[in-house]
Amino acid sequence: MTFMRELSETITEQQAEIARLREEVAAWRQAYDRGRRRDITFANSESEVEPLYTALDVDQHDADKLGVPGVYPFTRGIHPTGYRGKLWTMRQFAGFGSARDTNLRFKFLLAHGQTGLSTAFDFPTLMGYDSDHPRSEGEVGKTGVAISSLADMEVLFDGIPMGDVSTSMTINGPAIILWAFYIAAAERQGVSSDKLQGTIQNDILKEYMAQHAWCFPIEPALRLIVDCFEWGATHAPKWNTVSISGYHIREAGATAAQELAFTLADGFTYVERGIARGLDVDDFAPRLSFFWDIHNDFFEEIAKLRAARRIWARHMKERYGAKSPKSLLMRFHSQTAGVTLTAQQPMNNVVRVAYQALAAVLGGTQSLHTNSMDETLALPTEAAVQVALRTQQVLAFETGVPNVMDPLGGSYYVEALTDRMEAEAEAMFAEIETQGGVVQGLEQGWFQRKIHESAARQQWEIEQHRRVIVGVNEFVSDGDALDIPTLKIGAEVDREQRARLAKVRAERDNDLCTERLERLRQAARGTDNVFPHILDCARSYCTLFEIRRALEDVFGAYREPVFF
Numbered sequence: 001m002t003f004m005r006e007l008s009e010t011i012t013e014q015q016a017e018i019a020r021l022r023e024e025v026a027a028w029r030q031a032y033d034r035g036r037r038r039d040i041t042f043a044n045s046e047s048e049v050e051p052l053y054t055a056l057d058v059d060q061h062d063a064d065k066l067g068v069p070g071v072y073p074f075t076r077g078i079h080p081t082g083y084r085g086k087l088w089t090m091r092q093f094a095g096f097g098s099a100r101d102t103n104l105r106f107k108f109l110l111a112h113g114q115t116g117l118s119t120a121f122d123f124p125t126l127m128g129y130d131s132d133h134p135r136s137e138g139e140v141g142k143t144g145v146a147i148s149s150l151a152d153m154e155v156l157f158d159g160i161p162m163g164d165v166s167t168s169m170t171i172n173g174p175a176i177i178l179w180a181f182y183i184a185a186a187e188r189q190g191v192s193s194d195k196l197q198g199t200i201q202n203d204i205l206k207e208y209m210a211q212h213a214w215c216f217p218i219e220p221a222l223r224l225i226v227d228c229f230e231w232g233a234t235h236a237p238k239w240n241t242v243s244i245s246g247y248h249i250r251e252a253g254a255t256a257a258q259e260l261a262f263t264l265a266d267g268f269t270y271v272e273r274g275i276a277r278g279l280d281v282d283d284f285a286p287r288l289s290f291f292w293d294i295h296n297d298f299f300e301e302i303a304k305l306r307a308a309r310r311i312w313a314r315h316m317k318e319r320y321g322a323k324s325p326k327s328l329l330m331r332f333h334s335q336t337a338g339v340t341l342t343a344q345q346p347m348n349n350v351v352r353v354a355y356q357a358l359a360a361v362l363g364g365t366q367s368l369h370t371n372s373m374d375e376t377l378a379l380p381t382e383a384a385v386q387v388a389l390r391t392q393q394v395l396a397f398e399t400g401v402p403n404v405m406d407p408l409g410g411s412y413y414v415e416a417l418t419d420r421m422e423a424e425a426e427a428m429f430a431e432i433e434t435q436g437g438v439v440q441g442l443e444q445g446w447f448q449r450k451i452h453e454s455a456a457r458q459q460w461e462i463e464q465h466r467r468v469i470v471g472v473n474e475f476v477s478d479g480d481a482l483d484i485p486t487l488k489i490g491a492e493v494d495r496e497q498r499a500r501l502a503k504v505r506a507e508r509d510n511d512l513c514t515e516r517l518e519r520l521r522q523a524a525r526g527t528d529n530v531f532p533h534i535l536d537c538a539r540s541y542c543t544l545f546e547i548r549r550a551l552e553d554v555f556g557a558y559r560e561p562v563f564f
Contacts, residue, residue, distance in 0.1 A: 083402035095120030120144035131497035253455020261428035303417035305363030345471030
């Protein structure tokens with residue numbers, strides 16, 4: 001009886017405390033309403049931010065949703081040691097000109113303390129075209145490195161021990177081909193695929209949704225991704241065979257909640273396709289990774305990352321029956337938001353990037369790229385890249401931020417935002433289901449319309465000065481177009497690439513190439529995993545476009561539907 005009496009007294013005290021808090025908040029609200037000047041929304045959302053958050057805004061009866069780092073549902077982080085065990089990987093995005101140019105930039109970054117490589121490809125490579133293809137004219141090496149065959153990949157990693165470095169490759173439509181080039185290049189160094197660490201982005205669903213760098217129709221493209229899952233689980237167990245990317249969805253104009261929901265929905269679709277192939281979810285799910293955009297609204301970005309971990313863990317466990325703890329972990333790379341960089345007053349970009357990097361780290365990222373201040377004008381110079389890398393190093397070694405795990409955990413504001421982001425994402429999942437799922441939603445243009453509507457609203461708000469962009473629509477001064485050095489890619493890159501391709505075609509065994517390309521076509525017509533055949537083509541120095549064309553002969557090319 002004593003225990004029950006004490007419990008009843010405790011409950012009564014808690015109820016009285018809540019009642020007092022409600023009265024205090026009500027009195028405060030009256031004072032606030034008399035003096036307030038404006039309502040605030042998130043940086044690119046229609047949702048309003050409350051001026052004050054208290055215990056009344058947090059679900060006090062669901063402590064299991066918070067927990068501790070390294071424990072399900074991983075709201076506070078996926079590792080029990082946080083950054084005390086291992087700092088995030090500082091992975092600056094790099095790639096320009098020829099493979100030789102980018103090889104030198106890679107070595108520069110590694111020499112200055114970068115701990116992982118991240119590869120940007122030029123637009124012809126992203127679309128699966130060789131550098132000497134007519135559609136590549138004027139674009140070779142302009143937005144990233146030009147890679148047209150194994151010969152280029154060998155130069156790209158010349159002098160870089162591929163068994164020791166972790167490499168990320170931002171490639172999608174022809175990702176399976178570039179991965180084959182990478183594996184074949186590692187073999188030339190004597191490194192087997194089971195020793196390789198890194199990531200191919202390989203997220204084709206977000207290409208149809210937002211970025212538009214595709215090769216094949218949706219269904220065969222999904223088949224190629226599952227082929228990567230299947231082959232990688234056995235032969236490249238340390239490699240992430242997809243990086244499910246919200247970054248490009250956000251850059252196209254989506255809100256934070258849309259980025260969260262659409263990206264996770266893409267991830268669930270890949271899981272479902274893997275299971276439909278007959279793969280055990282625990283054989284491939286641990287090698288799925290994510291890629292998030294870190295925008296300007298500081299607390300919203302932190303809440304987004306915390307909610308993402310929790311949602312992924314819950315769905316993998318309850319919806320897809322994952323048994324391995326590794327299948328529940330959302331491992332992710334983050335990049336500061338390119339779309340927030342401004343050509344006006346470009347030095348301001350250093351400040352924007354620093355705040356965004358802080359949000360990524362407080363949100364628990366495993367890997368981070370900080371944009372260079374000049375990336376809105378051109379590919380970054382070495383000087384600008386060094387400042388961007390130093391931004392991460394100052395954050396890691398001077399601020400003390402990495403010393404405590406999830407230091408904002410328990411904040412009424414952050415916890416309420418995390419709960420709200422989760423609820424908004426779940427509501428969007430339900431909407432996606434009414435569209436028939438991700439693939440049908442893409443085919444009907446539903447995702448594209450949602451993103452376009454959000455982007456148009458944001459642009460209108462900027463033009464109407466409802467959203468302040470420092471140095472653009474407010475705080476403008478004379479001489480804003482600061483004259484800073486920019487990187488220029490000359491015509492010699494195009495000439496070098498053409499010469500290399502001509503040499504490759506002249507020196508390789510062309511009969512063997514023809515034979516292996518035909519075997520690839522035959523595999524594509526059937527149901528076999530095509531990756532071993534693509535790898536054989538890569539080893540024999542078939543070019544990027546030759547392999548793409550062999551697959552296109554069977555799959556066809558993707559043509560975007562026109563939506564009205």
